[in-house]
Amino acid sequence: MTTVVPPVLMHLRPETGELIGSNGRYEKFIGDLAGLYRDAQAFEGRRDSHDGSPVYWVESSDTQGGEGGLITGISVLEPGTIGEEYYMTRGHLHQKSDRAELYLGLSGKGVMLLDSLDGQSVALEIGPGDAVYVPGHWVHRSVNVGTERMSTLFSYACDAGQDYGIIERAGGMKSLIVIDGDGGWASRPNPDHTGYNL
Amino acid sequence: MTTVVPPVLMHLRPETGELIGSNGRYEKFIGDLAGLYRDAQAFEGRRDSHDGSPVYWVESSDTQGGEGGLITGISVLEPGTIGEEYYMTRGHLHQKSDRAELYLGLSGKGVMLLDSLDGQSVALEIGPGDAVYVPGHWVHRSVNVGTERMSTLFSYACDAGQDYGIIERAGGMKSLIVIDGDGGWASRPNPDHTGYNL
Numbered sequence: 001m002t003t004v005v006p007p008v009l010m011h012l013r014p015e016t017g018e019l020i021g022s023n024g025r026y027e028k029f030i031g032d033l034a035g036l037y038r039d040a041q042a043f044e045g046r047r048d049s050h051d052g053s054p055v056y057w058v059e060s061s062d063t064q065g066g067e068g069g070l071i072t073g074i075s076v077l078e079p080g081t082i083g084e085e086y087y088m089t090r091g092h093l094h095q096k097s098d099r100a101e102l103y104l105g106l107s108g109k110g111v112m113l114l115d116s117l118d119g120q121s122v123a124l125e126i127g128p129g130d131a132v133y134v135p136g137h138w139v140h141r142s143v144n145v146g147t148e149r150m151s152t153l154f155s156y157a158c159d160a161g162q163d164y165g166i167i168e169r170a171g172g173m174k175s176l177i178v179i180d181g182d183g184g185w186a187s188r189p190n191p192d193h194t195g196y197n198l
Numbered sequence: 199m200t201t202v203v204p205p206v207l208m209h210l211r212p213e214t215g216e217l218i219g220s221n222g223r224y225e226k227f228i229g230d231l232a233g234l235y236r237d238a239q240a241f242e243g244r245r246d247s248h249d250g251s252p253v254y255w256v257e258s259s260d261t262q263g264g265e266g267g268l269i270t271g272i273s274v275l276e277p278g279t280i281g282e283e284y285y286m287t288r289g290h291l292h293q294k295s296d297r298a299e300l301y302l303g304l305s306g307k308g309v310m311l312l313d314s315l316d317g318q319s320v321a322l323e324i325g326p327g328d329a330v331y332v333p334g335h336w337v338h339r340s341v342n343v344g345t346e347r348m349s350t351l352f353s354y355a356c357d358a359g360q361d362y363g364i365i366e367r368a369g370g371m372k373s374l375i376v377i378d379g380d381g382g383w384a385s386r387p388n389p390d391h392t393g394y395n396l
Contacts, residue, residue, distance in 0.1 A: 004315070004335045005333045007310070007330060007332055007333060007336060008330070009328065010328070010330075011328055011329070012328075012329060019329075061331060064334060066334075067296065068296030070353070070354075070355075072329060098265065100262055100268045117202070129209060130208070132207055133208065133261070135203045135205060135262045136266040137200055153302060155300045156268075157266070157355065
């Protein structure tokens with residue numbers, strides 16, 4: 001049977017991190033991010049002194065479902081560092097791993113960090129007006145390497161799903177995005193990375 | 199077999215209507231648009247006096263193909279009117295009609311005009327920072343109701359395909375987007391519309 005759902009008009013508000021007209025939201029707080037950063041002591045210090053506001057959040061619209069639908073949302077990540085590492089999202093691979101995702105930079109200065117399952121690592125800088133196409137079969141996360149909120153618009157298939165555990169099981173992604181000591185960022189091999197097992 | 203293609207970094211340039219890093223482009227000229235507007239005399243006059251620049255064009259990136267891939271592009275439509283009607287794209291329904299599409303307004307002032315196959319007609323204004331989600335089973339076109347170039351970012355599944363003839367076969371879309379005599383736009387029933395036959 002054909003299900004026809006209404007079109008959706010949404011308004012992006014990067015300054016407040018909102019997608020007006022969306023129908024879902026989740027937030028990640030500092031306490032949710034244990035194990036994400038290599039410097040456990042720096043993480044604990046940050047966690048104990050944190051003001052309790054979310055470190056990152058997503059507002060999204062998902063109305064069609066099924067094979068043909070697309071989920072659209074805004075992803076917002078506060079600036080900061082823990083040890084040498086910049087603030088980042090957990091990252092994921094799509095459960096249907098051939099499903100692609102589009103990210104469009106809206107505010108701030110970020111890096112889209114990508115690992116292919118066959119061992120490639122790519123870091124692409126993304127700011128307002130830049131778009132990153134994440135093809136299928138790439139693990140990906142956002143990293144805020146600036147001093148302001150980083151926000152992106154994203155779109156991916158409703159049936160894609162997410163494997164959020166894949167990075168943890170691999171000891172982190174292949175590369176770390178760290179402060180370079182000169183106000184910028186650098187990509188460095190992660191000595192804990194063990195490779196991916198689906 | 200799993201095909202892994204590289205991520206793609208692109209840069210949107212709404213001021214020039216470019217998507218830097220894309221790998222495809224098509225243009226529509228005034229001579230390509232015969233039959234699109236109701237006022238044939240006004241159309242012929244415009245065609246005969248036109249400077250030959252494209253009326254609208256698309257630059258897009260399509261690298262993954264297959265079921266999981268997304269096509270990403272910029273759609274750019276010059277401002278103008280022919281008779282009472284504002285400049286518009288031909289419009290389409292996806293060949294796999296359940297495939298959705300996302301549009302994000304980048305510049306100018308437009309209308310996303312949508313007809314469902316079961317007889318609904320919706321007109322949504324879209325400008326910078328507005329996003330329109332076009333669910334599956336909706337015929338859709340862009341209309342430039344402003345005085346500047348209208349540009350949008352779009353994303354849809356690589357396997358969606360387009361039926362560009364559906365609107366012509368139906369005598370046009372259900373509604374016309376016309377000048378309202380007060381500097382704005384209005385939606386009015388199209389007396390030529392016969393309903394859709396796939």
